[in-house]
Amino acid sequence: xxxxxxxxxxxxxxxxxxxxxxxxxxxxxxxxxxxxxxxxxxxxxxxxxxxxxxxxxxxxxxxxxxxxxxxxxxxxxxxxxxxxxxxxxxxxxxxxxxxxxxxxxxxxxxxxxxxxxxxxxxxxxxxxxxxxxxxxxxxxxxxxxxxxxxxxxxxxxxxxxxxxxxxxxxxxxxxxxxxxxxxxxxxxxxxxxxxxxxxxxxxxxxxxxxxxxxxxxxxxxxxxxxxxxxxxxxxxxxxxxxxxxxxxxxxxxxxxxxxxxxxxxxxxxxxxxxxxxxxxxxxxxxxxxxxxxxx
Amino acid sequence: xxxxxxxxxxxxxxxxxxxxxxxxxxxxxxxxxxxxxxxxxxxxxxxxxxxxxxxxxxxxxxxxxxxxxxxxxxxxxxxxxxxxxxxxxxxxxxxxxxxxxxxxxxxxxxxxxxxxxxxxxxxxxxxxxxxxxxxxxxxxxxxxxxxxxxxxxxxxxxxxxxxxxxxxxxxxxxxxxxxxxxxxxxxxxxxxxxxxxxxxxxxxxxxxxxxxxxxxxxxxxxxxxxxxxxxxxxxxxxxxxxxxxxxxxxxxxxxxxxxxxxxxxxxxxxxxxxxxxxxxxxxxxxxxxxxxxxx
DNA sequence: TCCATCCCATCTCGAATGATGATGGATCAT
DNA sequence: ATGATCCATCATCATTCGAGATGGGATGGA
Numbered sequence: 001x002x003x004x005x006x007x008x009x010x011x012x013x014x015x016x017x018x019x020x021x022x023x024x025x026x027x028x029x030x031x032x033x034x035x036x037x038x039x040x041x042x043x044x045x046x047x048x049x050x051x052x053x054x055x056x057x058x059x060x061x062x063x064x065x066x067x068x069x070x071x072x073x074x075x076x077x078x079x080x081x082x083x084x085x086x087x088x089x090x091x092x093x094x095x096x097x098x099x100x101x102x103x104x105x106x107x108x109x110x111x112x113x114x115x116x117x118x119x120x121x122x123x124x125x126x127x128x129x130x131x132x133x134x135x136x137x138x139x140x141x142x143x144x145x146x147x148x149x150x151x152x153x154x155x156x157x158x159x160x161x162x163x164x165x166x167x168x169x170x171x172x173x174x175x176x177x178x179x180x181x182x183x184x185x186x187x188x189x190x191x192x193x194x195x196x197x198x199x200x201x202x203x204x205x206x207x208x209x210x211x212x213x214x215x216x217x218x219x220x221x222x223x224x225x226x227x228x229x230x231x232x233x234x235x236x237x238x239x240x241x242x243x244x245x246x247x248x249x250x251x252x253x254x255x256x257x258x259x260x261x262x263x264x265x266x267x268x269x270x271x272x273x274x275x276x277x278x279x280x281x282x283x284x285x286x287x288x289x290x291x292x293x294x295x
Numbered sequence: 296x297x298x299x300x301x302x303x304x305x306x307x308x309x310x311x312x313x314x315x316x317x318x319x320x321x322x323x324x325x326x327x328x329x330x331x332x333x334x335x336x337x338x339x340x341x342x343x344x345x346x347x348x349x350x351x352x353x354x355x356x357x358x359x360x361x362x363x364x365x366x367x368x369x370x371x372x373x374x375x376x377x378x379x380x381x382x383x384x385x386x387x388x389x390x391x392x393x394x395x396x397x398x399x400x401x402x403x404x405x406x407x408x409x410x411x412x413x414x415x416x417x418x419x420x421x422x423x424x425x426x427x428x429x430x431x432x433x434x435x436x437x438x439x440x441x442x443x444x445x446x447x448x449x450x451x452x453x454x455x456x457x458x459x460x461x462x463x464x465x466x467x468x469x470x471x472x473x474x475x476x477x478x479x480x481x482x483x484x485x486x487x488x489x490x491x492x493x494x495x496x497x498x499x500x501x502x503x504x505x506x507x508x509x510x511x512x513x514x515x516x517x518x519x520x521x522x523x524x525x526x527x528x529x530x531x532x533x534x535x536x537x538x539x540x541x542x543x544x545x546x547x548x549x550x551x552x553x554x555x556x557x558x559x560x561x562x563x564x565x566x567x568x569x570x571x572x573x574x575x576x577x578x579x580x581x582x583x584x585x586x587x588x589x590x
Numbered sequence: 591t592c593c594a595t596c597c598c599a600t601c602t603c604g605a606a607t608g609a610t611g612a613t614g615g616a617t618c619a620t
Numbered sequence: 621a622t623g624a625t626c627c628a629t630c631a632t633c634a635t636t637c638g639a640g641a642t643g644g645g646a647t648g649g650a
Binding site for chain 1: 296297299300301338339340342354355359362363365366369370372373375376377378379442469
Binding site: 004017018020029030032034037050051052053054055238 | 597600601
């Protein structure tokens with residue numbers, strides 16, 4: 001049994017067919033068929049059921065799958081571990097909430113790329129849920145998301161805590177259903193935004209339910225929409241202070257148990273921590289501590 | 296990078312030479328040299344320092360080693376996982392303390408081999424420390440040892456708790472240094488026995504230190520030696536009751552915090568749990584519960 | 591029923607890869 | 621010096637692997 005065989009096996013299982021797997025692996029179908037057949041002979045068990053529209057895993061194949069996945073990812077990590085000589089370099093792909101990115105991370109990035117020019121950093125914005133998925137699939141080395149995550153395969157480290165506030169149109173004094181919130185919409189940056197569920201919960205406790213959703217691509221649009229009395233949103237207080245200091249929106253402070261949210265850095269427990277990633281985290285921790293001290 | 300390459304790499308690193316690795320791998324030295332060279336080219340890093348008496352790992356090689364070990368063991372486990380169709384069968388190698396083996400496990404073994412004739416069970420006796428080492432090296436699928444073990448790579452499950460008692464020659468009423476223990480020896484089954492450290496601690500608290508060691512191969516010899524007034528030993532109470540009911544030794548009961556010892560079953564967290572192992576554990580759990588109920 | 595389509599199995603051939611044994615250079619102990 | 625040990629290199633041979641072509645079975649639509 002060989003790592004190459006397992007790669008073929010994984011592709012066939014995932015794509016449900018040998019021809020499709022061959023296309024993905026840049027080879028020909030006959031090749032895939034042969035290697036699977038050899039693998040099955042070596043193991044003395046059928047790994048796939050062949051049927052007319054492709055193949056499906058047998059019980060034995062299902063038992064093999066987790067091992068195949070782990071071996072493949074281990075080999076990838078091994079290569080990186082060998083090449084990584086302690087000097088941060090190479091690709092580093094990190095995920096982040098868009099608000100965290102623009103508010104906390106962005107100011108630190110120029111410093112990082114100056115300090116470590118050999119690192120090709122890219123940061124992908126996304127919602128907490130999307131981002132967690134990507135980390136689990138190893139498409140991201142790590143990510144900043146709203147915590148706690150509590151996933152057995154993920155390691156999480158609290159990075160900072162911040163306060164969320166509710167923004168409404170001016171003139172609304174209380175967050176309840178008698179205060180004229182009925183008919184407004186919840187305005188979020190993206191539909192899967194983790195703040196949305198949180199805001200719905202906050203409102204539900206005050207008797208406000210069933211608000212429709214409104215989605216915008218930029219923060220400016222969201223602010224404008226809220227100022228115009230069309231909706232209500234939940235955002236970090238600091239973000240509001242920075243970019244929207246003097247506009248006409250009402251800021252509603254929440255009790256700490258509802259308002260405080262931790263941002264955590266997550267990564268797969270079983271993945272290799274590259275020097276680039278370690279350097280980035282150090283840089284971020286330092287930068288955030290400095291920013292906090294400056295307040 | 297390939298699993299075969301990693302096997303070669305591991306053998307070279309472990310044996311400290313390409314010729315030696317070639318011998319172990321049933322191939323020729325030139326072959327090993329070539330594969331290592333290819334591997335180094337692929338990774339873009341030197342894995343070994345060549346010197347006149349063999350080779351030694353470089354920093355990059357040391358970084359690769361844990362991955363190589365894990366991939367190799369994963370592939371071994373994968374093969375077993377595929378072949379294991381849920382019906383307990385095949386080899387099952389388990390470790391155990393000798394006392395646990397003779398007292399608790401042995402009576403259950405005949406029942407197990409009758410119930411699962413397809414399993415080739417072998418149980419290796421040894422001290423707790425030896426046995427833990429073997430489990431970590433994957434030479435044993437699991438083992439019964441004195442707990443708690445508290446090793447990050449090991450999973451442990453409490454199997455039963457039992458009471459240890461001190462045996463001395465008759466006429467010794469107290470376990471302290473004024474009671475004539477000076478000059479006696481600590482009698483143990485094997486020199487690394489985990490009871491030995493425990494007994495030394497127990498005696499130390501009572502002011503008795505510096506007893507010499509005496510080692511025997513059989514329990515009968517130990518009992519005889521204690522009865523003859525030559526030494527002192529620490530053994531499970533039940534063992535003493537069973538095989539030595541009416542001999543002339545003094546039994547010293549200890550306070551619970553000193554006497555009670557847990558026996559745990561340990562296995563590597565990352566290893567495959569074969570059906571045979573699961574069936575064995577089930578059998579043991581059931582048998583021990585029945586034995587306890589019968590008392 | 592017939593045909594087009596999709597998918598897997600098998601075959602052959604050429605290329606790439608792997609293993610072999612011989613050889614040479616370096617180092618170290620005697 | 622000499623022999624032993626160990627790694628690197630090379631030419632050669634065997635095996636494996638990949639490409640392409642072909643065939644057979646199942647499916648779905650005309």
